[in-house]
Amino acid sequence: MSLLDGFRAVTAASGTGPIDWEAAAAAATAATDPGSVSLTAAEEEAYAADVRAARDAVTDATDAAFELPESVTILNRNHWIEANIGTFERVMGPIEARADEIPGIARSINTGTMAVMLGFLGRNVLGQYDPVLLGEDPHELYFVHPNIVEIADQLNVPLARFRRWIAFHEVTHAAEFGAAPWLSTYLETRVEETVGDLADGQIDRDAFAELNTAMTAVEGYAELVMDEAFDRPYQDLRNALDRRRNNRGPVAGLIQRLLGLGLKRQQYERGKAFFEAVAAERGIDGAHAVWEQPGNLPTDDELDTPTRWLDRVDP
Numbered sequence: 001m002s003l004l005d006g007f008r009a010v011t012a013a014s015g016t017g018p019i020d021w022e023a024a025a026a027a028a029t030a031a032t033d034p035g036s037v038s039l040t041a042a043e044e045e046a047y048a049a050d051v052r053a054a055r056d057a058v059t060d061a062t063d064a065a066f067e068l069p070e071s072v073t074i075l076n077r078n079h080w081i082e083a084n085i086g087t088f089e090r091v092m093g094p095i096e097a098r099a100d101e102i103p104g105i106a107r108s109i110n111t112g113t114m115a116v117m118l119g120f121l122g123r124n125v126l127g128q129y130d131p132v133l134l135g136e137d138p139h140e141l142y143f144v145h146p147n148i149v150e151i152a153d154q155l156n157v158p159l160a161r162f163r164r165w166i167a168f169h170e171v172t173h174a175a176e177f178g179a180a181p182w183l184s185t186y187l188e189t190r191v192e193e194t195v196g197d198l199a200d201g202q203i204d205r206d207a208f209a210e211l212n213t214a215m216t217a218v219e220g221y222a223e224l225v226m227d228e229a230f231d232r233p234y235q236d237l238r239n240a241l242d243r244r245r246n247n248r249g250p251v252a253g254l255i256q257r258l259l260g261l262g263l264k265r266q267q268y269e270r271g272k273a274f275f276e277a278v279a280a281e282r283g284i285d286g287a288h289a290v291w292e293q294p295g296n297l298p299t300d301d302e303l304d305t306p307t308r309w310l311d312r313v314d315p
Helices: 003-011 021-030 041-062 077-091 093-098 104-122 145-155 159-179 183-199 205-229 235-246 250-258 261-291 300-304 306-312
Strands: 073-075 127-130 140-144
Touching: 021 077, 021 104, 041 159, 041 205, 041 261, 073 077, 077 093, 077 104, 077 140, 093 183, 127 159, 140 145, 140 159, 145 159, 145 235, 159 183, 159 205, 159 235, 159 261, 183 205, 205 261, 205 300, 261 300, 261 306, 300 306
Parallel strands: 073 140
Antiparallel strands: 127 140
8 A cells, every 4th residue: 555545545534433443544554664574583582582581580670470471473563553553443432432423524634643643653662561451352562673673773772682671671561560450450441531531521630640640650660670670781772762752853743742752751750760769768579569459559749759658558
């Protein structure tokens, strides 16, 4: 499919909802070079070996028992779009269910916007531990191989080291969700509440704040565990990725803001500072107490004042 075919898919968007999801997926894949996933046996084994090493290192660092998917899925960019379009559609379900039938031009604009966002993510996502929120499939561990190869080259870092860093980061997320079986449902509920309220033309600030603080905890704890588990320094990789994000053009910068990617970076930094303070007092085992039950998640105030969480939650 060509870029022209993608444009035609958007302009021919049909149905009664705000977005024609089939057309959005077709346009996103048409505008995105899929890249190659023709890996040698040694390259496939390298991914699997990095995941195994990450599992062992994270287990040693946290003393947490967790399971990983039985296989690692290597995707190209279009594979990633196809694998995630259903999740986007489910997340937007409450808005679509409440929307009145809209004019065709508005549907085409919405469909085109979604296609641009999907294409942008498909070209930039490196790895993904997906607890399949709002779905019923098993958890998945994805690596978008063409993006890993391309960005390692852009950053001028060894591919093997970069790939290993991505594997460790995603496995730390697997450990979090494995240690907290309630976490997927907790996040799903807050997502549904937040999107449902948006569909009704209002914002439940409490539900949004709970979702934001939970995701800050998820990202911050992953950073803490990475410091403990990864077997080599990696701050230069993080800095290089940040520089790459900050040096994008105005259109890419706008898409980043629309997708909340700047917020995600803030979550990394704020969450890591919280967990570093907790670990300094109680060690990484004490920090792990956050996943024992939903009531142990830090509040928004506690994220900035970890002593309040320490006073409230027993190890």
